[in-house]
Amino acid sequence: MGWFAKYFPNAVTMKSDFIQATGETLYMTAITAIIAGILGMAIGIGLIVTQPGGILENRIVYNILDKFVNLFRSIPFVILLAIIAPVTRIIVGTAIGTTAAIVPLVIGSAPFYARQIQNALAEVDHGVIEAAESVGSGPIAIIFRVYLKEGLADIIRSSVLTLISLIDLTAMAGAIGGGGLGNLAVNIGYNRFQTDVIFLAMLIILVIVFIIQLVGDWLARRVDHTA
Amino acid sequence: MTNEAIIQLKDIDVTFHNKGQTVEAVKKVSLTVNRGDIYGVVGYSGAGKSTLVRVINRLQKPTAGSVDVNGQDILALNSHDLREARTKIGMIFQHFNLMNSRTIADNVDYPLKGGKLSRTERKEKVAHLLDLVGLTEKATDYPAQLSGGQKQRVAIARALANDPEILISDEATSALDPKTTSAILELLKRLNKELGLTVVLITHEMEAVKEICNKVAVMEDGEIIERGDLVTIFSQPKQPLTKDFINTATQINQALEKIYRQASTLGLDDHHQLVQLQYVGATTDAPLITELYKRYEVVSNILYGNVEILQDTPLGNLIVVMTGEPDKLKAAWQYCQDAGITITHLKPKKPGVA
Numbered sequence: 001m002g003w004f005a006k007y008f009p010n011a012v013t014m015k016s017d018f019i020q021a022t023g024e025t026l027y028m029t030a031i032t033a034i035i036a037g038i039l040g041m042a043i044g045i046g047l048i049v050t051q052p053g054g055i056l057e058n059r060i061v062y063n064i065l066d067k068f069v070n071l072f073r074s075i076p077f078v079i080l081l082a083i084i085a086p087v088t089r090i091i092v093g094t095a096i097g098t099t100a101a102i103v104p105l106v107i108g109s110a111p112f113y114a115r116q117i118q119n120a121l122a123e124v125d126h127g128v129i130e131a132a133e134s135v136g137s138g139p140i141a142i143i144f145r146v147y148l149k150e151g152l153a154d155i156i157r158s159s160v161l162t163l164i165s166l167i168d169l170t171a172m173a174g175a176i177g178g179g180g181l182g183n184l185a186v187n188i189g190y191n192r193f194q195t196d197v198i199f200l201a202m203l204i205i206l207v208i209v210f211i212i213q214l215v216g217d218w219l220a221r222r223v224d225h226t227a
Numbered sequence: 228m229t230n231e232a233i234i235q236l237k238d239i240d241v242t243f244h245n246k247g248q249t250v251e252a253v254k255k256v257s258l259t260v261n262r263g264d265i266y267g268v269v270g271y272s273g274a275g276k277s278t279l280v281r282v283i284n285r286l287q288k289p290t291a292g293s294v295d296v297n298g299q300d301i302l303a304l305n306s307h308d309l310r311e312a313r314t315k316i317g318m319i320f321q322h323f324n325l326m327n328s329r330t331i332a333d334n335v336d337y338p339l340k341g342g343k344l345s346r347t348e349r350k351e352k353v354a355h356l357l358d359l360v361g362l363t364e365k366a367t368d369y370p371a372q373l374s375g376g377q378k379q380r381v382a383i384a385r386a387l388a389n390d391p392e393i394l395i396s397d398e399a400t401s402a403l404d405p406k407t408t409s410a411i412l413e414l415l416k417r418l419n420k421e422l423g424l425t426v427v428l429i430t431h432e433m434e435a436v437k438e439i440c441n442k443v444a445v446m447e448d449g450e451i452i453e454r455g456d457l458v459t460i461f462s463q464p465k466q467p468l469t470k471d472f473i474n475t476a477t478q479i480n481q482a483l484e485k486i487y488r489q490a491s492t493l494g495l496d497d498h499h500q501l502v503q504l505q506y507v508g509a510t511t512d513a514p515l516i517t518e519l520y521k522r523y524e525v526v527s528n529i530l531y532g533n534v535e536i537l538q539d540t541p542l543g544n545l546i547v548v549m550t551g552e553p554d555k556l557k558a559a560w561q562y563c564q565d566a567g568i569t570i571t572h573l574k575p576k577k578p579g580v581a
Binding site: 125127128130131132133134135136137138141145146149150152153223224225226227 | 284286306307310311312313314316317318320322324325326327328329337338340341369370371382385386388389
């Protein structure tokens with residue numbers, strides 16, 4: 001490990017900090033992914049079925065969902081962190097810390113994911129939906145057995161994209177004491193001029209992103225039978 | 228074929244409103260299909276045929292009119308009963324509409340999911356359906372691995388999963404090559420015979436109708452302009468569009484075009500007349516040409532001949548140049564008419580529809 005100490009003189013003394021920060025990043029990412037995943041999926045499906053020409057066409061519901069998604073997608077995340085603080089306090093009990101960061105993270109990523117899901121499901125051939133209707137399928141069957149099944153490869157690809165952008169967002173959670181690798185890189189690495197700390201934090205994030213991308217691509221290829 | 232109506236559409240109107248524009252896709256159309264019919268609905272794209280048949284299973288809600296399928300008022304059904312009714316009305320499509328993420332067997336199994344059958348019963352049913360359309364060995368393949376004709380067979384198997392009494396075919400052969408088209412049409416005919424399946428076949432190709440239908444309706448601009456049994460429509464078409472469709476199917480149009488192009492070489496005058504003879508059924512067998520010569524010394528030079536067998540009835544078309552004395556020619560034509568042969572005098576100077 002001599003070379004490691006040579007090139008990472010500061011980081012080598014901060015092993016426990018790095019382990020903790022990595023854990024915080026993974027924790028925020030995982031919990032947010034689950035909650036935002038369910039919310040985003042529900043909103044995305046809601047958009048696709050209520051859109052004009054959809055299987056449960058409903059102009060009012062569609063417009064509400066559509067405006068809601070647009071509204072929250074247009075707020076910069078750093079501002080969202082601050083603005084959402086009172087809500088966070090109600091839900092989590094505190095507006096500071098790793099768990100508190102999850103609330104803005106969910107609100108920041110769920111609308112993005114909803115749009116991704118909507119786009120993925122929009123790729124499902126309308127003719128296939130019509131064929132399902134013609135054999136007597138109802139809306140629930142069409143959502144679960146046609147949309148989610150036929151759109152699965154694209155859903156996986158969008159989920160990878162969303163997860164990676166979510167890791168990006170967790171780097172800003174440091175602003176409200178959320179911790180994580182991004183916080184470590186900025187607060188210790190950047191502020192104390194310890195470039196090696198920034199570099200190592202970045203490397204760890206890169207590895208996480210790579211793994212997500214690889215697993216995602218592999219899964220998407222496995223379920224994709226279009227070619 | 229019985230005379231019991233299985234589908235009755237009455238005064239169907241379908242009007243679309245799109246960005247301030249109103250399109251009347253179907254106007255006051257009534258259509259009755261009897262049990263066991265293979266009913267062809269022919270028309271160019273945009274004539275409203277697809278919209279009309281989508282009314283049968285309410286994939287398209289009509290603006291006005293009534294829909295009766297198998298004694299059920301389709302428009303009065305709630306969504307649950309409508310889904311139930313749809314399981315008895317199979318449908319196949321131009322682009323097959325199979326699910327790419329499912330295997331062939333799984334595609335055929337799809338309509339059975341959530342139904343009353345057990346897993347093993349469903350498996351047996353799927354195997355039986357794949358056998359019926361001749362795709363047993365493709366069960367574990369995915370649609371992307373199949374040819375167009377095979378995909379349509381899968382779609383047919385899927386449409387038949389719930390033992391429907393009606394099959395709607397929406398341009399199902401339009402994306403297929405002629406040989407595959409014939410094979411699919413043969414399959415539909417076999418299903419009609421073996422299962423007593425009533426078929427409503429939408430197409431823009433009269434050839435498809437000619438092969439399997441017993442009845443035809445011709446649509447133009449959202450209206451049925453002509454309808455009847457196949458042989459009658461083919462032998463006595465009334466509307467120009469119907470004639471056009473039929474002449475394209477029997478390739479008379481193509482033949483006439485060639486003949487007109489070199490009309491000068493025929494040397495037509497009072498003694499040489501270009502006529503089209505059309506005969507239906509038994510008259511086909513009489514040695515007409517010889518008879519005309521023996522009786523009237525009229526020589527017939529055959530330029531084009533075609534015999535179609537429609538519903539086991541022969542339908543013949545001849546384009547000939549008849550040569551003889553003018554009054555003998557007239558007598559010869561009278562003789563033909565008395566023998567039940569339709570004569571059309573063709574004038575090369577006005578090329579176009581015969």
